[in-house]
Amino acid sequence: MVALPVLQSRPSPATPPRSVRLSLTDRCDLACVYCRPDRRDGYLEDRLEIDAWKTMASGLVRAGVRRVRLTGGEPLLHPAVVEVVGFLGTLGLDDLALTTNATRLERHARALREAGLRRVNVSLDTLDPARFRRMTRGGKLDVVLSGVDAALAAGFDEIKLNAVVLRGENDAELEDIVRWSWERGIVPRFLEVMHIGEGAKLKDRVVRASEMRARLAHLLANGDAVAEADRGPAKYLFARHEADGPGRRKVGFITGTSDTYCKGCDRLRVAADGTLRPCLATNDGLSAGQIARGGDASAIAAAVDDAWRNKPDGDVWKGCTEPDAASVSMRGIGG
Numbered sequence: 299m300v301a302l303p304v305l306q307s308r309p310s311p312a313t314p315p316r317s318v319r320l321s322l323t324d325r326c327d328l329a330c331v332y333c334r335p336d337r338r339d340g341y342l343e344d345r346l347e348i349d350a351w352k353t354m355a356s357g358l359v360r361a362g363v364r365r366v367r368l369t370g371g372e373p374l375l376h377p378a379v380v381e382v383v384g385f386l387g388t389l390g391l392d393d394l395a396l397t398t399n400a401t402r403l404e405r406h407a408r409a410l411r412e413a414g415l416r417r418v419n420v421s422l423d424t425l426d427p428a429r430f431r432r433m434t435r436g437g438k439l440d441v442v443l444s445g446v447d448a449a450l451a452a453g454f455d456e457i458k459l460n461a462v463v464l465r466g467e468n469d470a471e472l473e474d475i476v477r478w479s480w481e482r483g484i485v486p487r488f489l490e491v492m493h494i495g496e497g498a499k500l501k502d503r504v505v506r507a508s509e510m511r512a513r514l515a516h517l518l519a520n521g522d523a524v525a526e527a528d529r530g531p532a533k534y535l536f537a538r539h540e541a542d543g544p545g546r547r548k549v550g551f552i553t554g555t556s557d558t559y560c561k562g563c564d565r566l567r568v569a570a571d572g573t574l575r576p577c578l579a580t581n582d583g584l585s586a587g588q589i590a591r592g593g594d595a596s597a598i599a600a601a602v603d604d605a606w607r608n609k610p611d612g613d614v615w616k617g618c619t620e621p622d623a624a625s626v627s628m629r630g631i632g633g
Contacts, residue, residue, distance in 0.1 A: 314362035315566035315576075315606055316528070319369050322351070322379060324570045326371040328399050329435040330423070332462055332497045337435065345570045348378045350590035352385050354568060357590070357598020361606075363566070365393040365528060367419075371570070374402040380409045387414025392528070397421065397460070401437070403445030411452040418449050419458045424468045425478055433467065450482060458485045458550070463510060465503040472513050480537070480547045487532050487550030494578070507551040511535070514549060523551055530565075566606065574605035580622045582608065 323345060329337045346354065355366070366386055373379055373396055386394050395417035396410065403420070410418075422442060424430050430439040449457055459479050463469050472488065479486035491497045491504045511518065516538070523533035532550035560577075567575040572587025584605040589597045 313564070315358075315602065316363060316564040317365040317367070317530070318358050318363045318566045318568060319367045320351070320355070320568050321369050321371065321570045322373045322376040322382065324371045325375050326399070327375065327401055328372070328437045330421075330462075331433055331435070332464065332491050332500055333495070335496055342569075342571050344587065346572050346587060346590055348381060349593070350572065350587070351378075351382055353593050353595050354572065354586070354590040354598055355382075355386055355389060356595035358566075358568075358602060359389050359391070360595055360599035361602035363602075364391060366391055366395070368396040370398075372399050372401070374398050374406050380406065380413050383410055383415050384413040393417070395419065398445075399434075399437075400442040400445035400449070404441070404448040407445070407448040407452040407454075411454055416454065417456045417458070418454050419460050420446055420449070420484075421460045421462075422446070422475075423461045423464075424471055425474055426468075426471065429468060429471075433464070446482075446484075450484075456485065457483070458487055460487050460489060460552075462489045462491060463505045464491060464500065465505050467503070469505050469510075469513075472510060473517065476514060476517060476549055485534075485548060485550060487552060489552040490555040492554040504555055506556040507553045508556065510551060518549060531563075560610065563609075566602065574602060576605055576609040580610070584608075 324342050326334070329335075329339075358366070368379070368382065368386075370376075376382070383394070383396070394415055396415055397419040398421070400420045400422065403418075407418075420442070423433050425439070427439040430437055430442070446457070459475065461468070461475055463472070475488075476486050488507070488510050490507060491500050493501060507523075511523075518535040519538050521535070523535050525531070525533045531554075532552045534548045534550045537547035537549075563577075565578075567578065568586075569575060569583070572585065572590050573583040574586050575581075575583035584601055586598060586601040586605075589601055
């Protein structure tokens with residue numbers, strides 16, 4: 299077992315990881331301006347095969363993981379994504395979700411739902427076709443919207459929209475995105491640009507969540523935004539006027555830059571090559587790809603424990619605001 303450099307000076311968390319993000323592939327068919335420099339930034343040569351992913355997933359559950367989210371790159375580019383979902387559905391997880399850019403969601407939505415996928419997050423930063431093409435470096439908005447329609451028709455338990463907000467680009471579009479989402483029963487969430495990889499070059503274009511809230515104040519109830527239990531770092535405010543009953547419409551905010559959420563983080567990430575990464579904002583991790591290929595789920599569980607001991611101390615470590623974060627590939631770890 300080969301370990302990458304780890305954060306030995308930081309105390310380990312007392313509890314095992316409960317949530318994991320599996321980066322099925324580092325490949326992506328878009329090149330969003332805050333995620334990758336262009337479409338030729340290179341990919342991993344060594345990715346886990348389907349049997350290795352099954353061993354990895356089994357070992358993660360043995361280690362205490364209860365919630366799994368599939369990411370990429372773009373996870374729907376993986377040829378066995380439906381098979382992976384089906385296998386994960388047999389493990390008795392509390393939650394099984396997927397984040398996608400939705401370019402291939404139209405063709406996969408029904409099969410994913412039937413395989414056991416419960417929730418979908420769609421990354422969609424704008425509803426303007428020209429802006430979408432510019433922000434994704436060539437993406438087609440109509441393809442994504444067709445994917446969203448297919449997801450709605452498939453009947454997932456929940457669909458959320460993730461929009462990264464860039465000053466001078468899509469920051470005037472917040473209300474349109476909220477209203478569009480609410481009309482479809484989708485939960486919109488707005489993300490501050492994180493200083494990770496390409497995002498570190500966009501510090502002057504960060505729109506803080508406090509400013510986003512101010513722009514949406516006429517739509518949202520007063521009070522503090524509140525996180526959902528076991529559902530990640532987003533904090534939500536409900537609609538000021540609820541036409542469909544209390545608590546049905548809400549907006550989420552993810553503050554990776556203005557208010558980091560490292561303390562209490564229970565997430566582990568697994569890269570497409572099997573590297574166990576205890577933090578989004580560093581390249582530190584433990585290589586477990588060969589263990590997964592060997593088929594030993596118990597050994598994976600032990601490796602998870604080893605990797606988790608190097609989880610950064612959230613009291614002193616501030617995630618993507620740390621200098622290390624600029625060297626991390628957002629595409630390579632699935633965000």
